[in-house]
Amino acid sequence: MLNDYKQIIASKISVPLPQSEVEDMIVAVSDDSLGDFAFPCFKLARLMHMSPVAIAEKLANEVQTDEHIVKVQAVNGYLNFFVNRVELMWDVISDVFASRGSYGNSDMGAGKTICIDYSSVNICKSFHIGHLSTTAIGSALYKIYTALGYNVVGINHLGDYGTQFGKMITAFKLWGDRELAEREGVKELQRLYVKFHQEEPNHPELTEQARAWFVKIERGDPEAQELFEFFKRVTLAEVMQIYARLNVKFDSWNGESFFNDKMDAPLALLRKKGLIVESQGAQVVDLQPYGMPPCLLVKSDGSSLYATRDIAAAIWRKNEYNFDKCLYVVAYQQNLHFKQFFKVLELAGFDWAKDLVHVAFGMVSLEDGSMSTRKGNVVLLKDVIDKAVSKAREIISAKNPDLKDKDEVAEQVGVGAVLFSALENSRIKDIVFSYDRVLNFDGETSPYIQYTCARCNSILDKAGDYKSSAVSGDYRALDNPETLRLVKLIGAFPQAVKDAASKYEPSIISALLIDIAQAFNRFYIAHRVISDNIAEQNARLQVVEATATVLKRGLELLGIEAPYKM
Numbered sequence: 001m002l003n004d005y006k007q008i009i010a011s012k013i014s015v016p017l018p019q020s021e022v023e024d025m026i027v028a029v030s031d032d033s034l035g036d037f038a039f040p041c042f043k044l045a046r047l048m049h050m051s052p053v054a055i056a057e058k059l060a061n062e063v064q065t066d067e068h069i070v071k072v073q074a075v076n077g078y079l080n081f082f083v084n085r086v087e088l089m090w091d092v093i094s095d096v097f098a099s100r101g102s103y104g105n106s107d108m109g110a111g112k113t114i115c116i117d118y119s120s121v122n123i124c125k126s127f128h129i130g131h132l133s134t135t136a137i138g139s140a141l142y143k144i145y146t147a148l149g150y151n152v153v154g155i156n157h158l159g160d161y162g163t164q165f166g167k168m169i170t171a172f173k174l175w176g177d178r179e180l181a182e183r184e185g186v187k188e189l190q191r192l193y194v195k196f197h198q199e200e201p202n203h204p205e206l207t208e209q210a211r212a213w214f215v216k217i218e219r220g221d222p223e224a225q226e227l228f229e230f231f232k233r234v235t236l237a238e239v240m241q242i243y244a245r246l247n248v249k250f251d252s253w254n255g256e257s258f259f260n261d262k263m264d265a266p267l268a269l270l271r272k273k274g275l276i277v278e279s280q281g282a283q284v285v286d287l288q289p290y291g292m293p294p295c296l297l298v299k300s301d302g303s304s305l306y307a308t309r310d311i312a313a314a315i316w317r318k319n320e321y322n323f324d325k326c327l328y329v330v331a332y333q334q335n336l337h338f339k340q341f342f343k344v345l346e347l348a349g350f351d352w353a354k355d356l357v358h359v360a361f362g363m364v365s366l367e368d369g370s371m372s373t374r375k376g377n378v379v380l381l382k383d384v385i386d387k388a389v390s391k392a393r394e395i396i397s398a399k400n401p402d403l404k405d406k407d408e409v410a411e412q413v414g415v416g417a418v419l420f421s422a423l424e425n426s427r428i429k430d431i432v433f434s435y436d437r438v439l440n441f442d443g444e445t446s447p448y449i450q451y452t453c454a455r456c457n458s459i460l461d462k463a464g465d466y467k468s469s470a471v472s473g474d475y476r477a478l479d480n481p482e483t484l485r486l487v488k489l490i491g492a493f494p495q496a497v498k499d500a501a502s503k504y505e506p507s508i509i510s511a512l513l514i515d516i517a518q519a520f521n522r523f524y525i526a527h528r529v530i531s532d533n534i535a536e537q538n539a540r541l542q543v544v545e546a547t548a549t550v551l552k553r554g555l556e557l558l559g560i561e562a563p564y565k566m
């Protein structure tokens with residue numbers, strides 16, 4: 001839609017630049033009273049030996065208006081275009097109705113594969129609020145890239161390897177109980193782990209036992225293997241329940257331990273390339289020339305590290321999926337780790353190392369003080385979701401006591417509010433989570449978007465025999481600032497989906513949905529939708545329907561459901 005206008009406008013401007021370049025330079029004007037699109041003349045000043053202001057004025061006199069472009073104006077070095085706004089709104093709404101549930105989709109990713117490593121939970125550790133952002137952002141990117149036609153591979157790179165599992169087995173054999181662990185889940189495993197660390201200072205033999213069990217895990221000892229599988233089952237049973245509630249899916253669960261037998265070849269290659277040096281018994285890649293500490297690959301006792309596994313994993317993924325890009329949605333605390341192993345792969349001669357992207361994000365803490373993982377008193381994601389859902393239920397019951405399916409709606413609103421809190425701001429920002437804020441139905445929140453969407457549905461329901469689908473009605477009734485604003489924002493959605501993908505920033509969609517919801521509420525206050533003039537009413541109802549369609553689709557891409565009624 002937008003691109004059609006850019007094309008029409010570019011064809012009317014004759015300047016010493018290729019038309020495609022002119023098209024790319026055209027921007028949308030945010031103040032509707034100044035125009036709809038603008039062509040900045042600054043870049044031309046050198047080429048044309050004139051000031052931008054003079055160029056804009058010259059062009060304003062030259063450009064021919066017609067039924068599509070109704071007015072041209074020079075404004076401070078910009079050439080501003082007023083389009084036929086009735087036609088523009090007609091175009092946007094036709095677009096929405098032509099694609100509906102797939103509005104914003106495209107085939108730009110056809111034939112391309114994107115791997116997204118996200119959520120990547122740790123076995124025997126609780127699913128705490130620190131895992132919210134990676135899960136929410138990764139899952140949203142998964143849906144966004146899918147909508148753009150990419151083949152997407154969602155990977156949960158499980159944290160299922162390390163010396164801590166030797167400690168876990170030792171603790172479990174001394175103090176553990178299978179039934180209790182089945183019943184209590186990760187909480188019980190965590191209790192044992194904490195106990196191990198409490199006892200260890202007074203019982204040095206524990207350290208030895210843990211080391212021995214770790215060696216057994218590495219050697220594939222059946223008992224160690226069985227216990228480890230048990231821990232994994234207990235952890236994943238819990239994690240799966242959360243994924244189901246958050247509507248999060250994965251195509252691969254190959255985590256760190258999957259690469260146990262896949263590190264020799266990469267290490268041999270790095271050795272052959274002369275990249276590995278000995279340092280105090282350990283094997284490292286020196287990264288000093290790149291301003292980084294060495295990348296540790298093999299410890300002096302011969303065991304591998306997080307980075308070793310990530311190097312093996314990246315190579316395996318390239319061979320298995322032949323990705324065009326591989327994203328790692330991981331907190332910024334791991335910036336150095338990713339920079340290091342990306343560099344090692346680049347030095348090893350893998351030209352695709354440039355296609356590895358660390359999609360970093362900030363920290364989440366709760367309003368009532370941040371969490372401490374060391375002491376084991378973590379804030380569980382499940383508890384946060386449960387609390388948000390129960391608060392949502394209270395609000396809904398107060399607002400709409402007669403609502404049916406209150407539990408289902410409360411779940412959709414509560415879960416949505418939690419997800420949205422991780423998706424609303426540019427991802428690198430730290431988040432302070434507040435129940436009252438994320439559940440404020442009048443704030444810039446997901447309940448606000450959901451509520452607006454439900455309001456649209458109820459307007460359409462009340463409109464009696466309104467039949468949607470074909471664009472019809474008297475669109476002249478829409479020629480006012482509130483409606484124009486709203487429809488332009490709806491028209492901006494497809495580009496926002498693309499930008500969200502290219503910048504790995506679902507918040508671009510979140511922000512647009514908030515803008516659309518706010519614009520809708522202004523439109524609704526300013527204009528009576530239901531009227532005696534059926535042709536005008538139809539046109540307004542179509543705006544309402546288009547709003548509901550785009551809000552629902554946008555929420556869906558963020559992993560959030562839109563209840564029909566609220």
Ligand code: ARG
Nearest residue numbers: 117120121122157159310330
């Ligand atoms: N399990 C890790 C953690 O919780 C995240 C793993 C991220 N993915 C990766 N390929 N390193 O910190």
